Amino acid sequence: MQTHRLLCALLTLTCASLAAQQSTPAASATPKPPNIPDTFTNLKVLPTTVSKPELMTIMKQFSATFKVRCSYCHEVSDDLSEGSFASDTKPAKIEARKLMSLIHQSTSSLKP
Numbered sequence: 365m366q367t368h369r370l371l372c373a374l375l376t377l378t379c380a381s382l383a384a385q386q387s388t389p390a391a392s393a394t395p396k397p398p399n400i401p402d403t404f405t406n407l408k409v410l411p412t413t414v415s416k417p418e419l420m421t422i423m424k425q426f427s428a429t430f431k432v433r434c435s436y437c438h439e440v441s442d443d444l445s446e447g448s449f450a451s452d453t454k455p456a457k458i459e460a461r462k463l464m465s466l467i468h469q470s471t472s473s474l475k476p
């Protein structure tokens with residue numbers, strides 16, 4: 365009986381420390397840095413002279429507005445470390461581009 369209890373306690377401890385060990389590296393592991401280019405090669409609506417901070421503001425607004433990750437429109441991994449932002453393979457990107465060009469047209473026609 366005594367040994368049984370000890371074994372139980374030991375097992376629980378091992379499990380707990382294993383779980384702790386497992387979660388520690390996951391939590392402290394340095395995430396791969398996002399791989400966002402500084403120059404843009406496939407802009408069709410936005411001016412090609414757009415700066416990176418400007419583009420990032422627009423892209424973050426996109427993500428916030430549609431409550432999606434960058435990878436919803438872009439062929440990139442969730443942590444943004446792999447893939448290509450320039451790629452046009454995702455239909456959502458094409459739709460978003462259409463939307464952008466519509467907004468662009470209507471705002472430029474508002475100009476005197």
Ligand code: HEC
Pocket residue numbers: 400401403404405406407408409410411419423424426427430432433434435436437438449450456457458460461464
């Ligand atoms: C709702 C869709 C959508 C979301 C979400 C989105 N983007 Fe974009 N992104 C676009 C579109 C559309 C373009 C192309 C604009 C154009 O053609 O002028 C673009 C272009 C880009 C480019 C330029 C690529 C190139 O080389 O031409 C980068 C970099 C980029 N996005 C980064 C991001 C990041 C980072 C996020 C997440 C914070 C993000 N995007 C979220 C739609 C989106």
